[in-house]
Every structure is written in C-alpha cells, then in structure tokens.
Amino acid sequence: MMGGRREGALMRNSNAQSLRKSRIAIAIAVGIFLGAVFAFLYPHGIFVPSRPPLRNSISQVVPTSCESSERLNMLKAEFAAVSEKNAELQKQVNELTERIRLAEQAKDQAQKQVLALGVQHKAGPFGTVKGLRTNPAVVPDESVNPRLAKLLDKIAVQKEVIVALANSNVKEMLQVWFTSIKKVGIPNYVVVALDDAIAEFCESNDVPVYKRDPDEGIDSVGKHGGNHAVSGLKFRILREFLQLGYSVLLSDVDIVYLQNPFHHLYRDSDVESMSDGHNNMTAYGYNDVFDEPSMGWARYAHTMRIWVYNSGFFFIRPTIPAIELLDRVATRLSRENAWDQAVFNEELAFPSHPGYDGLHASRRTMDIYLFMNSKVLFKTVRKNDNLSKLKPVIVHINYHPDKLPRMKAVVEFYVNGKKDALKGFPDGSE
Template sequence: MPSYDDSTGKSKITEAKTRYTVLASFFAIGLCLGIVISERIYVQKRAVIPKPRQLVSEIANRMHVGHHAAASGPRNELEAYLMKIAPQKELLLAVANKNTMWDNMLDTFTQGFKRAKVSNHMVLALDQETVSWCQQNGINVFLMNVTIAASQKGTGDNHAVSALKFGILRNFIELGWAVLLSDVDIAIFQNPFDYLYRDSDVEGMSDGFDEHTAYGSIEGFDDPSMGWGRYAQYYKHFNMNSGLFYIKANNRTLELLTRLETRLIKEKYWDQTAYNEEIFFLSHGNYRSPQVSVRIMDIDQFMNSKRLFKDIRHRPKDQQPPLPVMVHINYHPDKHERLKAVVQYYIGGNEHALDSFPGGSEPGTR
C-alpha cells in the first residue's frame, strides 16, 4: 500500500489558497482602478461638452488657432466690441447706411432700443456718417466696410444693402454670437429676447397674415384625369421675412449664410427669395439642404404690417392682442409715416393714429 505524506498535501492546499487570494486581490485592485480611470475620463469629456449657446462652427474653430481667444484675448476688433456690449453672446443687430437717416427714420427705429431697454444692440454702420450719428445719440455702433457685389448693382440701394446682410452675419456667427437681425422699418416695444424660444436654428417672422398662411396648412390638389388617384395633398405657408429673424451660431447656420452670401455675389436675386429657398428646399439627388431647423415667431408678438392694418386694427380694442414685441412695416411703401403712427397707436395714447391709412397700399382699401 503506497505511503502518503499528509504534511505535503496540506502544504499544497495552503499554497493554492494563497495564490488564489493574491490573484483575487490583484483583480479587485485592477477593477477599482479601471472604474476610477473610466469615471475620470467620462467626467472630463462631459466637462468639455459646450452648452448649446456656446457652440461654434467647425469652420470657425479651424480659423481659431487652439485656444487663442481664451489665452490671448479677442480675435479681432469686432469680437472685442461684442464682448463689451453683448457678453451673453446674443445681439440685436441692424445694418444701416446714411440713407436710413433721411427723414429721421433711423432715429425712430433706434428709439425702440431705448424704449425696450435692449442694451445688447448694435447698428452695423456702412459709412462714417452713420457712425457719427449713432455715437451722438448713444447707440452702440460698429463700422464695417463692405462692397456691393456687381450682381446687385441696379437693384436699388435698399435691396443692394439687404443682399449684404448674410455675409455680414457670417462674421458674427463665426465668432459664436447668436444674432437677432432687424430691418430699420420696425417699431420695438418690448425686449425681444424675452420672447424667443431658442429651440431652433432660425426663428423668424412670417409674411403670413393669419394662422394658416403663417404657420402652414395642408392643401388639396385635384387632377380628375388620374381617376381613383386624382387627389393629392401638399403643405403650404407664406415665406419667412428676411428682415427679422434670430439665428444661432452653429455649423448649419454658418453653411446657410455662406451659401446665401455666395449666391448673392453671383446672382441678381431678391435676398428674401434666396433665403427661403435655401431654408425650405428639400434635399434631393445630389443636392443637400443646410438642414437648419425653423420656428415661426408668434404673428401677434412679431407682427407684420398686413396683419396689423388689414386685421388687428379693425377689431374692437378689447379683442385685440396685447402690446406686440415688434411691428415690421414690410408690406407698405409709406414706411416711416406708418412706423411713427404705430408708435403713437400703441404707446402714444392715440387710438385713432392708424385710421387715416388704407389697409393696402392703394387709397380706399380696407
């Protein structure tokens, strides 16, 4: 019968237990270290994810060497001025030249900045005369030298200047500032930044004059020759107005503005038509839209002049909507006279201030 050394067996068992304990300890330590390291990496990554209003385009980032702005200050004079007047990275901007000072229209417009206490405003001046006037009247102003494209010559001063705004806006978007762009034929009654939703890339005023034309509707189409397939449906709404809209700073909006600037340099085209085509034309084939998201502003808060003169003013006073935020005289040619009358109607205490104006542009229209 073979002999058996009990002490040797016990020794082997003890050795195995020790080895298992050591391995288990190393495994536990490694697991803990892995969790700690992973958590730190996750937290660090989370920490550098920018908030929505801090997002800037990849193109802008490529133009920005490293963290130059944070380490060395503003990248240019425009950014330095923006940091001073609009540190929250939102700006109410109007583009103006000396023609807007005729008959004091620029003054009527800029009184709205003061009335609504919009401190983060700027007039982007295209000439020194406008700069001087703004400085004398306490208006934030920045001079930018721009050249009207050859394609826009002969379209009239207003249209030619309007076509410049997309290239001008691109400068602000590249720096990371969201902009509420406003034409100067607008009366400002309340701070518009208190009424923005900021949930879309572009948030703008509609040329629509009621809920269906502004917000959209499903319409029917009938082709009897198609028999049982004669009926079809489509979506319809009026264009957005390119004279009043809020635009965020991100890749999509930068691409939108770049496309518009490029088109209007090459084409003799109405800026508002180009603006709506680039926003709403659907991607198809080799064409890809900028894919910006869109919100239509409330038509009684950001009101166009057709809505006001053809509808709202005819309602009994107690059935009219509350004080609007902004009123744009976009539908009528006698802009300044109507603009002054709208101010008198809403805050001047004159409930008959609008009575003498026809509903349309023709006398006698209601």
C-alpha cells in the same frame, strides 16, 4: 313766688335764643367775608392746575412744530431711499429670473445634446422619444475680427445682440428704430454703419455703432444700394458675429420695438424667424389640396404649404448649420439676380434630392401676434377690439412702401395711446 320764678325762666330762655341767633349771624357774616376774599384772590378756583406762562408755552410749541417738520423730511428721504433700493432690487430680481430661465433652457438643450451625441441609447417607450433640435454652438474664434469682438464684449447680453445694417438712405427710419429700442430699455444692440454719415449720426445719438474695415465690393453696395441690395449684404456680415460665438437677432430698420424680444425667444433652433403669414394657417403651415380634374380618381393632390420667413427679422444661433445657411445664401446672391428673402427660404426649406444636398438646419416660426408684420396689423388687428388690446413685441412694416409714416403711427398707437392713429391708412398700398 310761683309767678316770679316763671318770669325769670322766660327771660333766661329769651336771652339764650338771642345769643344763638347772634352767633349764627356772625358765622354767616364771617363766611361771606371769607368767600369774598377767596373769590378775589382765586378767581379761577383753588383746585385749577397752574398753567405755564404764555412765553414758555410758545417756546415749547414752536420747537415741537420744527421737530415734526424735520422728522417728516427725514421720513420722506428714508422712503425715497427705500423706494430706490426696492427698484434696484426688483431690477436685480428680474435679471436673475432671466438668467435662471436661460440657464434652465441651456441645461435642457445640453441634456438633449448629450443624449443625441453621447453614448448610444436604446429608444425609450412609445411617445417618449424626442430628436435633437438644438445644435451645439461653435467654438468662438476672436481672431476673425478682434475689433468687433471687443465691441460685442461690451454691449452683448448673454452673448446675444440685435444687429441692423443701415446707410444714409434709411436715416429717418433708423432714428425711429433706435428711439423705440431705447424707450423699451434694450441695451444689447448695434448698428453696422455702411457709410460715414450713418456712423457719425449714431455716435451723435449715443447709439452703439460698428463701422467695418474698408471692403471695395461691400462698401460700394452699402453706400449706394437700396433696401434689397443692402439686405443681401447682411448674410456675409453676420457670419463674423456667429464665428465670434454670438447669437444675432437680425433686424431691418423699418421695425418698431415695443417689448424686449429676447424675453420671447425659445432658442431651441438654428433659426427663429418672423413669418410673412397673416393668420395661423399661413404662418404655421397647412395642407393645401391641388385639384386636377383630368386625373379623374386621383384629381386631388395634397401639398404642404407655409408662407415664407421674413429675412428682415430673424434670430440665428452660432451653429454650423446656421453658418452654412449664411454661406449658401451669400454665395447664391453673388451669382444670381435673386431676392435675398426667396433664397433664404429656399435654402431653409428645400430637402435633399438628386443633385442637391439640403441644409440640415432646425427652424422655428415666431408668434405672429408678438412678432407682427404690417399685414397682420393693418388688415386684422386694428379692426379687432380684442386683438388691438394686445401689445406686440415688434411691428415690422414689411408689407407697405409708406414705411416711415406707418412706423410713427405704430408709436402713436401703442406707446402714446392714440386710439385712432392707425385708422387713416388703407389695408394695403395704393
């Protein structure tokens, strides 16, 4: 009985284990089958986010690219507009700055005039007293020349203008002259044409030009005269400009402009002129000792010397002393066989003495490295590495007869950056 029960129990255990194994096998088989089904139906997995169809994707990318291109073009257009507006604003700022500077300058001059011409005052403390240097301007009189007054009203800036006289003898130099002015961007200039050909030449090149009314004496010299003869005319012609109330920067045509000269004037004197001096001493004055050994103890005599002002480039204000200067020089030149520059300097410099009343005109010497004559340039500046880096306001080819090639060389050197443009010329003339 005991053996029979033991065998029955073993059989039941064996059957239970077989059943468990069968269930596990079935579960594994079902799992494999379901895995295969899911693998077939979802080859990229169940949880991978769905992608839009290719057509939709392309349709979305293309508009985005177009929008970016259009946006870029809009930004470029906006940047260009802002840049243009900024340039215009900068120009206005520069103009306002210049006006403020001129206004302050005029205010200072007016205050000095009030102090000198108004109610009398006691002298101030030691070292604080300054005399009047700036004479008041004349009252403009447009009846002197209504046609010229109308022209100047259009082209002048702050009642100031560059004036040059020219006839056909200087046509090529005149072209270099006004081309340099245009390059710098100077708007207030005019050519006084002394013959019809120059008037037509200026008009064809969009250069402001003024042709005077017929004047037999002036026309004869103006049409056929050389440099010195034409130079003598300017003192008579300039008088009308001053009577109309305009300050004039008188300019010969053998000059190259590299900056706007009106930004470098002081306007505190009747005449501001460039110098023929070639260094600080000769241009601004020095104590020159004259030695006369026969005088023994008094052999040394001190003299004050200054090299002459250049009558081919000077700024003259519309004041009574300035107009008197023009009258004096023009009168002497009509009576004497003299050089206009010598007469110009004598009238400015000679003091009153027995039999002669000196001219009470104030004067200022321009900076010789800004308003440069050709001796300074070719003898000194071009040979000095530091000085040659400075950019002058103008260069006047007054010391050399080969004017046109030297003018062109100045343009090449200072404007076009050709470093050896000045090397081929001698210091002086040959």
